[in-house]
Amino acid sequence: xxxxxxxxxxxxxxxxxxxxxxxxxxxxxxxxxxxxxxxxxxxxxxxxxxxxxxxxxxxxxxxxxxxxxxxxxxxxxxxxxxxxxxxxxxxxxxxxxxxxxxxxxxxxxxxxxxxxx
Numbered sequence: 400x401x402x403x404x405x406x407x408x409x410x411x412x413x414x415x416x417x418x419x420x421x422x423x424x425x426x427x428x429x430x431x432x433x434x435x436x437x438x439x440x441x442x443x444x445x446x447x448x449x450x451x452x453x454x455x456x457x458x459x460x461x462x463x464x465x466x467x468x469x470x471x472x473x474x475x476x477x478x479x480x481x482x483x484x485x486x487x488x489x490x491x492x493x494x495x496x497x498x499x500x501x502x503x504x505x506x507x508x509x510x511x512x513x514x515x516x
Contacts, residue, residue, distance in 0.1 A: 411494070415462050418501040422455030425508055444515040448508045455504030458497045465494035 426449055429436070436445055469490035472483045 411462075411466060414498050415459055415466075418459035418462070418498055418505075419456060421505045422452045422459060422501060422508075425505060426452040426456070429512070440512070440515050444511065448511050451504050451508040451511065455501045455508065458501035458504060462494045462497040462501070465490045465497060469494065 429445060429448055429452070433445060469487045472487035472490065475482050
């Protein structure tokens, strides 16, 4: 029998890892190419782009916290308490928003670089 909880957790972990990787990788790429970008872009543009990618990493990392809290409210049943699905769902939706914000930050950072060249 398929355990949909484990499957959804695996997908969520993959999404969080991908969001961290794209934003962190983009920040490292911008930093490693700073000397080449200095001739094409103003330093302020590079700084803003790095800040955007940093927020992307922050949003992705905060998703782990929100996922943990969501799981804790569902797993209260195993501790002999009533599960609080409404609160768990709130944290889950917060995690979805955080992932979308993280991916949006990546796209926004790339857009800023492209438009500024």
